[in-house]
Amino acid sequence: MLKDKLLSIGEDIIKLADNDGTEVLIYGERSRLVRYALSRIHQNTDVEDIRISLRVRFGKRSAVVSSSFKGDKEDLISLVRRAEKLARLSPEDPELPELPDADKIEATLDTFDEYTANIPEEDIINIAWNVIKNTPKPFEAYGVVSGGSLEYVYLTSSGFEGYNALTDAHIKYNPISGTHSYLVQRSARTFKELSIADVLSSVEDRLKLILNPKDAIPGKWDVILEPLAIEELINYINWVAFSGKSAVEGRSPLINKVGQKVFSENLTIIDDPLNPRGYPLPFDFEGVKKGITPVVERGVFKNFAHDKITSKKMNTSTNACALPFTNHPMFMNIHILGGRSSYDEIISKVERGLIITRFWYVNLVDLQTLTFTGMTRDGVFIVENGEIRGSMKNLRFNESMFKALSNIVEISKEEELVGNTSWYDIHFPSGVIVPYIWIKDFNFSSPTTF
Secondary structure (H helix, E strand, C coil), rough: CCCHHHHHHHHHHHHCCCCCCEEEEEEEEEEEEEEEECCCCEEEEEEEEEEEEEEEEECCCCEEEEHHHCCCCCHHHHHHHHHHHHHHHHHCCCCCCCCCCCEEEECCCCCCCCHHHHHHHHHHHHHHHHHHCCCCCCCCCEEEEEEEEEEEEEECCCCEEEEEEEEEEEEEEEEEECEEEEEEEEEEECCCHHCCCHHHHHHHHHHHHHHHEEEECCEEEEECCCCCHHHHHHHHHHHHHHHHHHHHHHCCCCCCCCCCCCCCCCCEECCCCCCCCCCCECCCCCEEECEEEEEEEECCECCCCCCHHHHCCCCCCCCCCCCCCCCCCCCCEEEECCEEEHHHHHHHHHCCCEEEEECCCCEECCCCCCCCEEEEEEEEEEEEECCCEEEEEEEEEEHHHHHHCCCEEEEEEEEEEEEECHHHCCCCCEEEEEEEEEEEEEEEEEEEEC
16 A cells, blocks of 8 residues: 555655645555457556645645656655745635644545455456456447556645545446447445446346337336436536535525425435445545535435535535535535335336436536436336336436426435546546435436437
C-alpha cells in the first residue's frame, strides 16, 4: 500500500509552501481494464499513477494546480511555486472556506483488497475470456472487466490529515445480435466477490426473449425499473436537484420543500458513506467527518448536499459533501432503501407492464418539474398476468421524476451495488446501492426505430 509514500509527499509539499494556507490532495491509483467487442479482447490497459492536487492561499486569494508525480523533488518545488504565483494573481474570493481544524481521520473499515489492487493480467483477461466463450450464438460479446485501487491523502497546513483506501471490481457484459441487446453489470469491492456464473446465468433467460421483440407501444405503463435504470435517474437527480449549489443558485426544484412530502412514502434515500457494501468515504474534501444523512424519508425531502460554502449561505450545517477544490457539493454514496417483497414477487403482481433494463441519453427537459427525457436500451420485457411473456422494441420516455417517484407501487428487498465503470481522469471508486422499483403510469412518448 502507498499510505506512507503519499503522506511523505504531502508533508514535503507543506514544508516547501510559503503562503497563508496549503491543502494537498494526493491520489495513488492502480487500475486495470480489459475491453472486448465482437467476442474479441481488443484493449488491455494498466495504469499506475500518483496525482497531486494543491490549493494555496494568500488571504482570500487562492489557486489550484494539479500534476502527476514522477518522483523528483524539483517537480514538487516547481508545483508549489507555480500555485503560489497564480494565487497572488487571482482575485479575492470572499467565499473561500477556512482550512479545517487539526484532526486525523482514516478509514476504519476493511475497504482495501490486495488481490484486487494488484490483480494479475492473466486473471483479469481470463474473466473476460470466460464471459466471451460462454456467449450463446447468434450473440457477440461486448463489455468491460475493470477495477483496481485508489489510495488518497488530504493534508493541510492547519494540521488535518485524512487517509482512505478503496478497491473496486466490475464486470459489464453486453451480448448483442444486430439491433438486439441485453446488458448486465456486477460491481463489488473485490474481484473475489464477482461471479462469472452469476453474470452468465442472469442473461440466459432474457436472451431467449429479445430476438423477436414486438413493436413498441407508447403510452402510460406500469414499469419495473431495474438497478441500472434507477442508477441513471438518481444520479441525474442528485446532480441537478439534491446539490446545495443548485439550491443556493435558485435552480433546484426542491427549494422551500425541505420537510415536505414530494415523493411516494415508499421511497427512502440516504447518503450512506460508511456502508461496507459500497465504496466508503470517511471524510469529505474540506476535512469534515462523514456520517449518514437522510435525503428522502418516506417521501419527505430532508436535506440538500452541503459543503461549508452552501451551508453557510443557507444558514445550516455542512453534511460533509464537499468535492475536491470546487463548490458543487454532492451526495457520493446514495442508497435507496429496499422494501419487503422480492423481485420475483413484484413481477408476479403486475398484470400488464414493462421491465426496463436501463435508460440512456437521459437529458433534462424542465428542471422545475424535474422532467427528464431519454430512451430505453438493452432490453424492454413485457409482463402479462405476473409473467414475463416477451420483449418490446425501445421507447422514448418523457416524464416528471416528481410524478414517477410519487407513483411507486413497491420496492424490492433486493438491493444492488451499481458502480461507476467509466472514468476519464482519476479512477475513483464510486457507486449507488439501489433496488428494483415498480412504478405505475410511467409515460413513454414515442417508439424508437429499433
